Amino acid sequence: xAQQTEAVRRAPLSRDRVLRAAVALxxxxxxxxxxxRKLAQxxxxxxxxxxxxxxxKDQLLDGMVDVVVGEIDPPAPESDWKSAVRQRILSxxxxxxxHSWAAQVVQSRARPTxxxxxxxxxxIGMFRTGGFSVDLTHxxxxxxxxxxxxxxxxxxxxxxxxxxxAQAVVVPADAGKFPYVTELAMAVAHDExxxxxxxxxxxxxxxxxxxxxxxxxxxLRQQGxxxxxxxxxxxx
Amino acid sequence: xAQQTEAVRRAPLSRDRVLRAAVALxxxxxxxxxxxRKLAQxxxxxxxxxxxxxxxKDQLLDGMVDVVVGEIDPPAPESDWKSAVRQRILSxxxxxxxHSWAAQVVQSRARPTxxxxxxxxxxIGMFRTGGFSVDLTHxxxxxxxxxxxxxxxxxxxxxxxxxxxAQAVVVPADAGKFPYVTELAMAVAHDExxxxxxxxxxxxxxxxxxxxxxxxxxxLRQQGxxxxxxxxxxxx
DNA sequence: ATGCATGGTGTACGGCGTACACCTGCGGCC
DNA sequence: GGCCGCAGGTGTACGCCGTACACCATGCAT
Numbered sequence: 362x363a364q365q366t367e368a369v370r371r372a373p374l375s376r377d378r379v380l381r382a383a384v385a386l387x388x389x390x391x392x393x394x395x396x397x398r399k400l401a402q403x404x405x406x407x408x409x410x411x412x413x414x415x416x417x418k419d420q421l422l423d424g425m426v427d428v429v430v431g432e433i434d435p436p437a438p439e440s441d442w443k444s445a446v447r448q449r450i451l452s453x454x455x456x457x458x459x460h461s462w463a464a465q466v467v468q469s470r471a472r473p474t475x476x477x478x479x480x481x482x483x484x485i486g487m488f489r490t491g492g493f494s495v496d497l498t499h500x501x502x503x504x505x506x507x508x509x510x511x512x513x514x515x516x517x518x519x520x521x522x523x524x525x526x527a528q529a530v531v532v533p534a535d536a537g538k539f540p541y542v543t544e545l546a547m548a549v550a551h552d553e554x555x556x557x558x559x560x561x562x563x564x565x566x567x568x569x570x571x572x573x574x575x576x577x578x579x580x581l582r583q584q585g586x587x588x589x590x591x592x593x594x595x596x597x
Numbered sequence: 598x599a600q601q602t603e604a605v606r607r608a609p610l611s612r613d614r615v616l617r618a619a620v621a622l623x624x625x626x627x628x629x630x631x632x633x634r635k636l637a638q639x640x641x642x643x644x645x646x647x648x649x650x651x652x653x654k655d656q657l658l659d660g661m662v663d664v665v666v667g668e669i670d671p672p673a674p675e676s677d678w679k680s681a682v683r684q685r686i687l688s689x690x691x692x693x694x695x696h697s698w699a700a701q702v703v704q705s706r707a708r709p710t711x712x713x714x715x716x717x718x719x720x721i722g723m724f725r726t727g728g729f730s731v732d733l734t735h736x737x738x739x740x741x742x743x744x745x746x747x748x749x750x751x752x753x754x755x756x757x758x759x760x761x762x763a764q765a766v767v768v769p770a771d772a773g774k775f776p777y778v779t780e781l782a783m784a785v786a787h788d789e790x791x792x793x794x795x796x797x798x799x800x801x802x803x804x805x806x807x808x809x810x811x812x813x814x815x816x817l818r819q820q821g822x823x824x825x826x827x828x829x830x831x832x833x
Numbered sequence: 834a835t836g837c838a839t840g841g842t843g844t845a846c847g848g849c850g851t852a853c854a855c856c857t858g859c860g861g862c863c
Numbered sequence: 864g865g866c867c868g869c870a871g872g873t874g875t876a877c878g879c880c881g882t883a884c885a886c887c888a889t890g891c892a893t
Contacts, residue, residue: 374840396880409882410841418881468704473753478767478775481752485777495784502781503797504806506749513742514750516717517709531714539714541721545738548731561739565824570740570810573817577809588801610871632849645851646872654850835893842887849880856873863866 374406376414380424384460387425392462397421422466427476429463430510432456436483442491443575449484450571454511454564464512484509493582500588501578508571610642612650616660620696623661628698633657658702663712665699666746668692672719678727679811685720686807690747690800700748720745729818736824737814744807 379400386403387395397418401408415421434452439445457463473481481502488498507513517530536543549561615636622639623631633654637644651657670688675681693699709717717738724734743749753766772779785797 397882398880407842409843409884412882413840465705467752468750469701470753473766475771475774477752478771478778482775482778485781489777489780495781499781499785499797500802500805503749503751503802504809506751506806509752513739514704515739515742516703516713516745517706530709535711535714538711539718541725542714542718544725545721545731545735549735561735566736566739569736570742573740573810573813574806577813581809633851634849643873645853645874648851649871837890837892839889839891840887841889842885844883844885846883847881850878852875852877854873854875857871859868859870861867863864 374404374410374414376424379404379411379414380421380428383421383425384428387462388460392466395462423470423474426463426467426470427474429456429460430476430480432459433480436487442487442493443579445487445491446484447571447575449487450505450509450511451568452511453480453509454567457511464507464510464514467510467512468507468514481509488578491582493578494587496587497578497581501581504574504578508567508574511567513567513570610640610646610650612660615640615647615650616657616664619657619661620664623698624696628702631698659706659710662699662703662706663710665692665696666712666716668695669716672723678723678729679815681723681727682720683807683811685723686741686745686747687804688747689716689745690803693747700743700746700750703746703748704743704750717745724814727818729814730823732823733814733817737817740810740814744803744810747803749803749806 382404383395383400386400390399397411398408400421401411404411411421415424430453433449433456436445436449439448457467470477485498485502488501489495493501502509530546531539531542618640619631619636622636626635633647634644636657637647640647647657651660666689669685669692672681672685675684693703706713720741721734721738724737725731729737738745766782767775767778
């Protein structure tokens, strides 16, 4: 009986189960509160048990990233490179945004896991088959940076805060010190009346910058850009 | 005597001294190894003494960012907005690159400090006086994101590692699995023979993407872009 | 029956951030 | 001169963290 209860409570535990539980727990309590101890507790197990399935916390985080990257849709067959890349990146964005901690964790990883590498490989492939040279593809990938996975780390966190007071970037008293920031913030706040909810429309900002880059890429591709002809110069 | 030695060892300690010591220590031992305890030790003081000068570790990190941002050159008077912005951002890059931990810490801050805000204000001002509408400036700032402070978080850390083996993104055995990554990596490795040192030329990549964006901004400005006319459409 | 591998357990260590009570020395005041 | 207040350095302690290491339970191959 007690045996049975135990058996029920304890599905056998595996790397996969550990990772999925970690993702769920981080979703719930936030990444900074996620600890090996709490994760173990959640799984009804002693902390050290986890170490039979992941080498250490770093590897746990790597695995969590893999889970999220695994949620990205496979590439849809598209005619032109631009819509293929665009669609894939926006899918990545959807996956990443589903886990508020994901962007931060991705950035903290020292090296890409095979899963991330596979994703990158497929994106590189889209450019190559789209007519980009190896050289241009290389620089284009760097220019994308984290945007390739659907996020840009903003300089400050615009995520909604429970306290609307704390949301204000600049308090009224400082308005005079930062005239341009204030002007901009007020203009944005005004627009909000139509958009509902405070802050900017992150999705719009993301697509704005993404399209700006993709358009730039296309322009360079068409003019046969190479490292030897910096973007400022005109090719003959 | 012993008194004197103590007096010498102990300059009076202040918020500023604490922050500068923290920056120096982080430069030396890395940000992840920086702790309140080690910082106190470095200053010849007991850990809790620091709390008379900074509220907590988060505020210490905020202060460290301020020190780095304070190293950015003031804006030089320039004729056109593009070279003004470009020059300022590249100066920010110089400052940030001087402290290997800086980019990571900047990204981890929840809200901008007044010092960071002042920097942003001056960048916004360059766009506004350069003929950008409030609307376009807003989106342009988002598009810049962390690049405004001179760095882009790459998806994986390309910083030099002591072990050249560990440097390889993809080990030979996996070459078949990631054909495009491999193709690209090999092409880059080839170029390296001329550039000396492994990895890509980060400065080139940064300027490549920066110029791509700035050129895109200029194009939008010239055509009188507004939120109502997405980048894909042609304005009349 | 036996031995071995797999995986969960218990204990323990060293490090962290920091709350809180305390002490000490100095400047201003009567 | 005697006193007080207060800024700033101290000591102790708590609760959390990641994880090393020795142990033990189980089930399977022999």
